[in-house]
Amino acid sequence: MMKQGFRYYLKIYGKILVQNIKSKMSYRADFFISLIGIIFVNLSGFITFWIIFKNVPSLLNWSYYEMLFLYGFSLIALTPVQCFFDNNWNLLTYVFSGDFIKYCFKPLNLFFYYISEIFDIKGIGQLVVGITVLSYSWTNLGLDFSLIILVKLIIALVSASLFMISITNFAAASSFYILNSAYFVMMLSNKFKDYAKYPITIFGGALRIIFTFIIPIAFMAYYPSLAFLSNKEATFLTYFTPVYGITFFYLSYKFWMFGAMKYNGTGS
Amino acid sequence: MNKFLTLIKSGILVTLRFRLGVFVTIIGNLIYLIIVYFLWRSIYLSSGNNVLNGMTFEDTMIYLVLASSMFTLLESYLTWRMHEDIQSGKIILDLIKPMGYQLYKSLGLIGEMLFKLVTTLLPTFIVVYFLSNFHIQLGINLIFFFLSMIIGIVISLCIDFLVGTICLYTQSIWGVNMIKEVLVLLLSGAVIPLNFFPQPLKNITMYLPFQAIYNAPLQQLLNTELSIYTRFSSMGIQLIWLVALLLICKVFWWKSLRIITVNGG
Numbered sequence: 151m152m153k154q155g156f157r158y159y160l161k162i163y164g165k166i167l168v169q170n171i172k173s174k175m176s177y178r179a180d181f182f183i184s185l186i187g188i189i190f191v192n193l194s195g196f197i198t199f200w201i202i203f204k205n206v207p208s209l210l211n212w213s214y215y216e217m218l219f220l221y222g223f224s225l226i227a228l229t230p231v232q233c234f235f236d237n238n239w240n241l242l243t244y245v246f247s248g249d250f251i252k253y254c255f256k257p258l259n260l261f262f263y264y265i266s267e268i269f270d271i272k273g274i275g276q277l278v279v280g281i282t283v284l285s286y287s288w289t290n291l292g293l294d295f296s297l298i299i300l301v302k303l304i305i306a307l308v309s310a311s312l313f314m315i316s317i318t319n320f321a322a323a324s325s326f327y328i329l330n331s332a333y334f335v336m337m338l339s340n341k342f343k344d345y346a347k348y349p350i351t352i353f354g355g356a357l358r359i360i361f362t363f364i365i366p367i368a369f370m371a372y373y374p375s376l377a378f379l380s381n382k383e384a385t386f387l388t389y390f391t392p393v394y395g396i397t398f399f400y401l402s403y404k405f406w407m408f409g410a411m412k413y414n415g416t417g418s
Numbered sequence: 419m420n421k422f423l424t425l426i427k428s429g430i431l432v433t434l435r436f437r438l439g440v441f442v443t444i445i446g447n448l449i450y451l452i453i454v455y456f457l458w459r460s461i462y463l464s465s466g467n468n469v470l471n472g473m474t475f476e477d478t479m480i481y482l483v484l485a486s487s488m489f490t491l492l493e494s495y496l497t498w499r500m501h502e503d504i505q506s507g508k509i510i511l512d513l514i515k516p517m518g519y520q521l522y523k524s525l526g527l528i529g530e531m532l533f534k535l536v537t538t539l540l541p542t543f544i545v546v547y548f549l550s551n552f553h554i555q556l557g558i559n560l561i562f563f564f565l566s567m568i569i570g571i572v573i574s575l576c577i578d579f580l581v582g583t584i585c586l587y588t589q590s591i592w593g594v595n596m597i598k599e600v601l602v603l604l605l606s607g608a609v610i611p612l613n614f615f616p617q618p619l620k621n622i623t624m625y626l627p628f629q630a631i632y633n634a635p636l637q638q639l640l641n642t643e644l645s646i647y648t649r650f651s652s653m654g655i656q657l658i659w660l661v662a663l664l665l666i667c668k669v670f671w672w673k674s675l676r677i678i679t680v681n682g683g
Binding site: 179182184186198202204205206208209272331333337344345348352353357 | 445453456461596597601603604616
């Protein structure tokens with residue numbers, strides 16, 4: 151495999167992306183309905199919080215707007231995995247049918263080429279809802295805003311997004327190792343998305359440790375958010391998020407690639 | 419009658435073939451219930467009351483656990499299957515069968531539901547019954563629950579067929595399906611019991627067919643204070659929706675059959 155620079159890959163990604171969007175646009179109705187669909191899904195999460203907070207003033211010291219902050223943050227942080235890494239969902243089928251072999255013959259990084267094939271455009275809807283919810287709660291909480299805070303926010307969002315990407319990578323790559331039960335792993339890993347929008351403090355002690363160190367769900371929104379909320383204490387783990395995110399992503403990438411290298415086709 | 423039983427049996431056999439699927443559903447459900455448990459525990463802790471909107475924490479948990487296992491029962495993937503039938507052209511073979519397409523599909527699904535009833539809903543019910551220290555009353559309400567659930571299942575199937583038929587026009591499955599799923603789950607009280615809804619919103623949901631799927635049967639089972647009159651009128655509303663939806667479903671399907679485009683098969 152040839153070593154190429156970052157810019158080379160960016161250029162290729164741009165080319166694949168344009169083709170992808172073109173082909174998606176030929177099903178314009180599907181695109182718009184999917185967009186409405188994903189907006190519905192995300193709004194229903196918002197309505198759920200709204201109904202809950204009609205009954206209680208706060209949730210274990212988390213106010214309505216703080217919960218919305220967490221929700222908006224998690225929606226944005228979960229957008230990259232939806233938009234850029236959606237092809238992971240098809241990995242099992244490709245490995246099973248043997249079609250995966252076609253990705254192995256390109257002079258490109260295998261992981262990059264495989265992942266770049268699909269750009270799931272409906273994730274944009276999630277991003278829009280996420281930004282709306284986040285700015286709505288941001289103004290209502292009366293939080294400061296400046297250029298430095300924006301940069302901090304972007305760093306926090308990008309590093310938070312790495313966690314779900316990595317979990318999906320691990321789950322998808324399990325198709326290389328345990329073909330028969332990979333479907334099981336994928337379905338379950340996807341369920342963890344729902345956990346991201348709650349503060350980890352609502353869970354019991356054992357789950358808190360699991361969600362911090364073993365399945366790092368708490369980093370998808372909870373720990374990075376603490377740095378921005380004014381009456382919450384940011385912990386060491388908050389500032390550890392970027393380092394942990396990159397490490398976790400690197401490990402998942404290695405796990406994926408190691409599995410792909412072991413892949414020897416179906417012989418057909 | 420014999421052909422009905424055969425089709426139901428084939429539905430059961432198909433599900434038996436994919437036992438892992440049932441296992442995935444159960445574990446997935448458990449992961450969902452962990453959030454539900456901790457979320458509602460913190461709601462009750464933060465409110466400082468033992469009873470919210472006439473429901474204790476125990477009541478709410480029983481309600482939501484049973485609702486989640488009813489969801490596994492009702493999850494038919496019908497929209498996707500209809501789409502598959504049309505894409506592969508298999509629908510042609512189903513349409514020339516001496517039985518309506520909708521009935522034919524439903525019978526297979528009923529077989530699957532029976533299988534899931536025995537493997538998920540019944541065990542869940544028994545576990546909940548013992549874990550909650552026999553909190554669920556066992557009496558006449560069981561019969562009402564069962565009847566009401568059957569009506570709910572048929573209503574849910576009708577909605578699935580309607581959505582599946584809408585997809586014939588839109589050619590988009592994921593989006594339409596998601597919109598339906600969100601509306602049904604939220605407005606039927608499957609995610610949050612309708613008691614917790616603000617009054618105006620609750621009134622609106624009572625005029626929609628969705629509450630007949632989850633809320634109506636679960637109220638029949640768990641709300642011990644319902645009078646016989648309320649029980650019958652609740653079921654009456656369900657029946658009205660059932661008839662209306664069956665009619666709409668049938669007519670819409672016949673109208674839509676003309677526009678099906680099958681590429682090959």
